[in-house]
Amino acid sequence: MQAESISSLQTALAGIFGDAPLVTLEQNVDRALKTITAQLDCDGVFVLSAFAGIGGIRPRNLYLRPGVTGGANPRHWPLERMPFFRQLMRQPKLLNVKDIAELPLQANAEKQLLRQWQVKSLLVLPPVQFGETRIAVGAVNCQRPREWDAGFINELGTAATLIGAAMELTRIAQALLVSEHKYQELFNQLPLSCCLVDRHNRVSMLNAIARQNLPLVEGTDLLGLIKPEESAILLDTLKVVRDGVLHQAWCEVSFNRPHPLWLKLSFSRMSDDPQHLLMLADDVSERHRLADELSFHANYDALTGLPNRFHFEALLARQLPVSGEEPVCVAFLDLDQFQVINNVSGHQAGDKLLCQVALRLKQLVRKGDTVARLGGDEFAILMHYCNLDTARVIAQRICSQLAGHDFSWEQKRHNVSVSMGIAPLDAEASDIYTYMSRADAACRVAKEQGRNGWHIYCPTDPRMHRLYTEMAASVDIIDALNQNRFQLYCQPIEPLTGQHRGAHLEILLRLEQEPGKMLSPGIFLPAAERYNLAPRIDRWVVDHLLRWGGCNLALWQELELVSVNLSATSLGDSEFMDWLEMRLLAEPELVNKLCFEITETAAVSQVEQAQQLIELLRPLGCKLALDDFGSGFSSFAYLKRLDVDLVKIDGQFVVNLCDNKADQAIVAAICQLGHEMDFEVVAEFVESSAIGERLMQLGVDYAQGYAIAKPSPLDHLTTGLRQPWHRN
Missing domain, CATH: 3.30.450.20 (PAS domain)
Incomplete structure (x- = not known):
């Protein structure tokens, strides 16, 4: 609508000033002001001019809609001769006054004059100058105060430009009537x-x-x-x-x-x-x-110059209608251990390597294939007229050539290799993201196979099914976090020795996909680790557990200990650890009942982070447990470096305990170690009373498993006192 209005007004004004004789400038300005007032929503338009007239002609400087001033139809008003408005003509300033009462104190005389003319609202545009012509165009509203919006200001500004240009061209034209030479001089200026x-x-x-x-x-x-x-x-x-x-x-x-x-x-x-x-x-x-630069940044990666994800997805989308007519393959590539280079040699070295890899990839693909950088250390290739046999040749060439790429930075040499996943386009999928997820899944399989290799997507491959399941689970996790659909469960940890009044519980997590249907933790927890969602889950668990404890304080005080699992990802996440410290400090009545469990694998791979966790928990009165103990080769070597309160024996040594003497020896050794190093021992996977009895004989302190109690919703807990285990 605005563009049409501007065009209509420009056309009308152009018609007024177009072919009219010079002597009619005064009448043309009259007609222009009348036209502007008719087409724009105002009661009058005026022109403030820096000179008295052109060639003896003084154009009207005011037009008011008939009837606005009681039938009078004035031609001039003295506004441009008053001090405040003379000052406006000397500086490029917009005067936008909804109510003339808002005019400054130095404009009292002008304010009185405007009230005499029944003006309620006033707009004066910044002066425009063409050669020696300098004018300011304004508008008034006499019916009521009003807002002068940007659309009105733009339209009036267009009209002011045309009027000023017409006045200047008229001035020039009249000068040319006097002297052709002077016309040429003015034209040049x-x-x-x-x-x-x-x-x-x-x-x-x-x-x-x-x-x-x-x-x-x-x-x-x-x-x-x-x-x-x-x-x-x-x-x-x-x-x-x-x-x-x-x-x-x-x-x-x-x-x-x-x-x-x-x-x-x-x-x-x-x-x-x-x-x-x-x-x-x-x-x-x-x-x-600038437009070209913006277009480049919108479609290309600034570091490598390759097409970016947005541009690559657009190119891939164009292939969908013709995917059945020509063989096309899409490939995902991920640099192996790229983070190591960033950590050891810095991000500048990482950026240099990315540029080198981008150049090598362009050299190793065929002419017409598209190499793109999707972000971080991830690349993609769109291969036209490419069947699986050709894709295998290209993939092998890329992997072998990049594996031989020599990258050095400040006397440090780094190995370079890529993992590559390939997915052919077919008629089954209707969107590009299906193909991209297939290539991504194949790339992940290549990484799991040992890196520095390639893998082709196959829908019947069980590994693909697992990766797709985890990807779908990651979506469920994000939705569950946003919708609070996780549920806290608890399972007792039964003491086998000593007298204990309060219950010891381990907090477990469940995810309800739909009413009555639970998603197995064995699916969503690995997906959380893979897609870096574990810290968000751990934050949700700790936060909601403490909220529950605060709402059930008497029951919480009856408990002996409440164990909570922390993932390896959370252990290495400084932002999560800072949050955990602040959250625990805010709950002084609850924290002395908490015991945080970390897996042996996490502790062994991140010993320093595990020690930092201990340093965080000890002053608050929390305990630390080492879960899945015995699953690694260095269990005993690392145990002496960690001051833990409990050790949970890996379930593989418990499930066959009654029949396997080797398992009995390992469990006994761990118990002896616990007595020497002052930590208590917990056995998981206690599936029968016989296993519980044998654990007691071996000196295990606690047992946990379905033979003792199955997990149940935390909200169903009615007492914090221990319920004795009745052995059959």
Whole structure:
């Protein structure tokens, strides 16, 4: 709507000033103000001028809609001669006054005059200047105070430009009647590049700015300077002006020269000869350069210069309609151990390696294939006319060549290799993300196979099914976190020795996909680790457990200990650890009942982080347990470095305890170690009373398993006191 309104107003004003004789300038300004008032939502329009008149002609400076001032139809008002508005004419300042009462104190005289004229709202645009003509155009509302919005201001600004240009051109034209030489001088002084274009599209009468800035000389053919593909738009623009369809029209074309030059060419008809046109040229090269730069950044990776994810997905989407007509494969590549290079040699080294890999990939693929950087150390390749046999050859070439790539940084040499997954396009999937997830899953399989290799997606491969299951589970996890659909369960840890009044519980997590259907922790917990969601889950568990404890404080105080699992990912997440410390400090009545469990694998791989966790928990009165003990080769070696309170024996040594003497020996050794190092021992996977009895004989302190109690919702807990285990 706004664009149509501006076009309509411009056309109307152009018609007023277009072919009218010079002596009618006063009447034309009258008509222009009347037209503006009619087309815009206001009660009047006025012009403030910096000079008294042009050639003895003083144009009207005010037009009010009939009836606004009681039938009077004034032509002039003294506003432009008053101090406040004279000051406005000397500085580029917008005056937007909803209510004239808002005018400053120094404008009291002006305020009184406006009230006499029944003006309620006032708008004065910043002055515009063309040559020696300087005017400011404004509008008034007399019916009621009103807001002057941006659309109105833009439309009035367009009109002000046309009026100012008409007044300046009229001034110039009258000067030309006196002296042709002076006309040429004034023409040369115009701040825009100007020239004439004859009926054969040759230029003449270039002003000084045009001679300085444009690749033009007298007699130059415009069409000979631009690219052939842009000739049509230039010819169409010239034609609509010469035929009188538009009084003025413009187009943007690029000129052939060593450096890119984009010009906006505006053409206007000459009154004495419509076939001769006045051309104004404005250099818009910088705008086009910025547009090209924005387009590059929107579609290409700034570091490597490769297409980015957005551009790659657009290219892949174009292949879907033709996927059945030609063989196409998409590949995902992931640099192996890239984080090691960043950690050891710094991100500058990592960026250098990414650029080298990008260059090598472009050299190793076929002409016409597209290599893209998806982000981080992930790349993708779109291979056209490529069946699986060809894809295998390309994948083998890439993996073998990059494995031999020598990357050194500050005397440090790093091994470089990639894992690569390939997925062919077929008619089964309807969107690009299906193919991308297939290639991603195949890439993950290649990593699991030992890295520095490639794998082709196969829908019957059970590993693909598992990865898809984990990807789907990651979506369920995010939704469960957002919708609070996780549920806290608890399972007793039964003491086998000593007297214990309070219950010892381990907090477990369950995820309900839909009413009555639970997603197995064996699926969503590995997915959480793989997709870096474990810290968010651990935060949810700790936060909701402490909330439950705060709401059930008496029951919480009856408990002996409450164990909570922390993932290896959370252990290495400094942001999570900072949050955990602050959250525990906020619950002084609860924290002394907490015991945090970390797996032996996590402790062994992150000994320093495990020690930092101990240092965090000890002052708060929390305990630490080492879970799955005995599953690694270095269990005993690392145990002496960690001051833990409990050790949970890995279930593989418990399930066959009654029949396996080796398991009995290992359990006995761990119990002996616990007595020597002052930690208590917990056995998991106690599936029968016989196992419980044997554990007691071996000196195990606690037992946990289905033979003792199955997990149940924490909200169903009614007492914190221990319920004795009744052995059969």
